[in-house]
Amino acid sequence: MPYDPKFNVFIIPVLVLLVSRIIKFIIFYFRHGQDFRYTLHHAMSYGHMPSVHTALMTSMVTSVGYYAGIDSGAFAVAVVMAVIVVDDATRLRVYMGNHSEYINLIKERLNIDNKKYPDLKERMGHRASEVMAGAIVGFLSTMLLIKILG
Numbered sequence: 001m002p003y004d005p006k007f008n009v010f011i012i013p014v015l016v017l018l019v020s021r022i023i024k025f026i027i028f029y030f031r032h033g034q035d036f037r038y039t040l041h042h043a044m045s046y047g048h049m050p051s052v053h054t055a056l057m058t059s060m061v062t063s064v065g066y067y068a069g070i071d072s073g074a075f076a077v078a079v080v081m082a083v084i085v086v087d088d089a090t091r092l093r094v095y096m097g098n099h100s101e102y103i104n105l106i107k108e109r110l111n112i113d114n115k116k117y118p119d120l121k122e123r124m125g126h127r128a129s130e131v132m133a134g135a136i137v138g139f140l141s142t143m144l145l146i147k148i149l150g
Helices: 005-031 036-042 052-068 073-109 128-149
Strands: none
Touching (some): 005 052, 005 128, 052 073, 052 128, 073 128
């Protein structure tokens, strides 16, 4: 069976996901004291630069638009999914982080056992700059891979 270039709609976003994760790891590593273990644990969690969710969704929208056309139903679905995921990454997870901060503060003030109830992660959402960087990484990586893969 010959290779179908439309399969790139799946392959390219997966490759962009890997590229953006590597970029995120490198940036986090140099920003946080070049501690490999700390970076491995924290850089692969939510938040930080660039937004991997945004890179992935931008890649999906771009590759679907390129291969299926911007007038296709698949492109419309990709855009709607991207809006939902990026909105979640920027707003909903920021609210969750705020709630975690307040819960941790209450825990501290009530002197609740930290071993039994460990602190909640407070940094989950993305800043606008992290989302923008993710969109740029996603778009440019996708266009480069489209060029390479043909």
